[in-house]
Amino acid sequence: MKALQLPALNQPLALVDVPDLTPNANEVVIAIKAAALNHRDVFIQQGLYPSIALPVIPGSDGAGVVLAVGEGVDPVWLGREVVINPGLNWGNNPAMNSPAFKILGMPDNGTFAEQVVVPLTNVYAKPQHLSFAEAAALPLAGLTAWRALMSRAGLSSQRTERVLITGVGGGAALFALQFAVAAGAEVWVTSGSAEKLAKAQELGAKGGVNYKEADWHKMLMKAATVDNPALARVGYFDVIIDSAGGPDFAKLTQVAAPAARIAFFGGTTGKITDVQPSVVFFKQLSIFGTTMGNDAEFADMLQFVEKHQLVPVVDSVRPLAEGQAAFDRMNAGQQLGKLVLSVD
Known part of the structure; x- marks a missing residue:
């Protein structure tokens, strides 16, 4: 062969x-x-x-x-x-x-x-x-996204939650976007590409910002909280899925809502630095490391894909x-x- x-x-x-x-x-x-x-x-x-x-x-x-x-x-x-x-x-x-x-x-x-x-x-x-x-x-990217979003971060199906997915355009991030939208969440994204931001909105994202901007997290909060500016002061996103790590991880804790869950499975931009402990504990944030997934999660993911006819x-x-x-x-x-x- x-x-x-x-x-x-x-x-x-x-x-x-x-x-x-x-x-x-x-x-x-x-x-x-x-x-x-x-x-x-x-x-x-x-x-x-x-x-x-x-x-x-x-x-x-x-x-x-x-x-x-x-x-x-x-x-x-x-x-x-x-x-x-x-x-x-x-x-x-x-x-x-x-x-x-x-x-x-x-x-x-x-x-x-x-x-x-x-x-x-x-x-x-x-x-x-x-x-x-x-x-x-x-398989691999879909399972990674499923475990991060559904098992580790525990996206709720009982209420509409606000989800942020960073670096959309890669396989796992796109799957997380598709899963979250199908589950009824309000989804926002970041990317370094205008084309990828536009594609994310075609797939159901409400909006997004370019992470190459120095204050992208402030731009994101302004865009996401236009109907309720008070939320920009305390954080907006209930669930955050990240695959980059690096210095910008600290900004995720800033945009996270109280009691938010952050799941991450990559470190392409290096070490996580400058996270303020007080932000994490006063907001009661939960931060989860994750990768791949077990056999039951793979079966659940396939069932979800078939139920919602995701492509x-x-x-x-x-x-x-x-x-x-x-x-x-x-x-x-x-x-x-x-x-x-x-x-x-």
């Missing part, structure tokens, strides 16, 4: 021939139809990820058709259209992954290939309203052989939505 292999750190991906796969007990082989990139893949290529073992076939996200089943797997799975949960061995504690937890695509070979082998427990029926490319875009935002679809071009686009931050590789 054909596969995209990362031979060494800081080297381009190579399209290679590797042996076809055979499933072990309780495993299935999936003929991949589409696979999607995550920042994790680029970080592995650049050596910015722990315990890298090379060469490896990257790729965590994928959708396709079950090609072969191992011992203990009902043959009824053969030929089914499926999507993969890339989180392997979460464990029995829903609050925290086990020490054996790992993500498909390193150290285990991943989805940037014509075939991948995974445990049956990580295989789910593909939502029927999604194409293979759309379904492949969903992931796909930036572009390229053939497998052009995978390095997709890596370059992600590394440059040019994408709006998920970058997908077609493996058909």
Whole structure:
């Protein structure tokens, strides 16, 4: 079979021939139809990820058709259209992954290939309203956003809450936006791109600001509280989802409403600094670290996507052989939505 292999750190991906796969007990082989990139893949290529073992076939996200089943797997799975949960061995504690937890695509070979082998427990029926490319875009970023928004920050379905999502345009942030809007929240966003802010409003965001402005948080509060200026003095957002960290994290505590919940799962802008403890404790803020999610959350996310007929935002679809071009686009931050590789 054909596969995209990362031979060494800081080297381009190579399209290679590797042996076809055979499933072990309780495993299935999936003929991949589409696979999607995550920042994790680029970080592995650049050596910015722990315990890298090379060469490896990257790729965590994928959708396709079950090609072969191992011992203990009902043959009824053969030929089914499926999507993969890339989180392997979460464990029995829903609050925290086990020490054996790992993500498909390193150290285990991943989805940037014509075939991948995974445990049956990580295989789910593909939502029927999604194409293979759309379904492949969903797993890792969608699950990360779902856990942050629904499990950790506990977005309420009993009342309309105000949600802020930073850095909209990336995969997880866009999913958080779509989930929050579908759940009935009033959603605001930040981005460094006018195009991405406009796209967010098309997806249901009420408004947004450019975080490249020095006082973006003040601009945001002014825009969001035009009908009730008094809220600008105490904070406005009940739930905040962040994937950047860095010095601007302190501004999130300023715009947070009393008793707000802040969930974050990234640190692309560096260390969190300048947070005033008094702001956190006088506002009774809750701050949650989060990443990925457990098996039950993956199933809940898929059910929510099907119920609301949500469609992931796909930036572009390229053939497998052009995978390095997709890596370059992600590394440059040019994408709006998920970058997908077609493996058909």
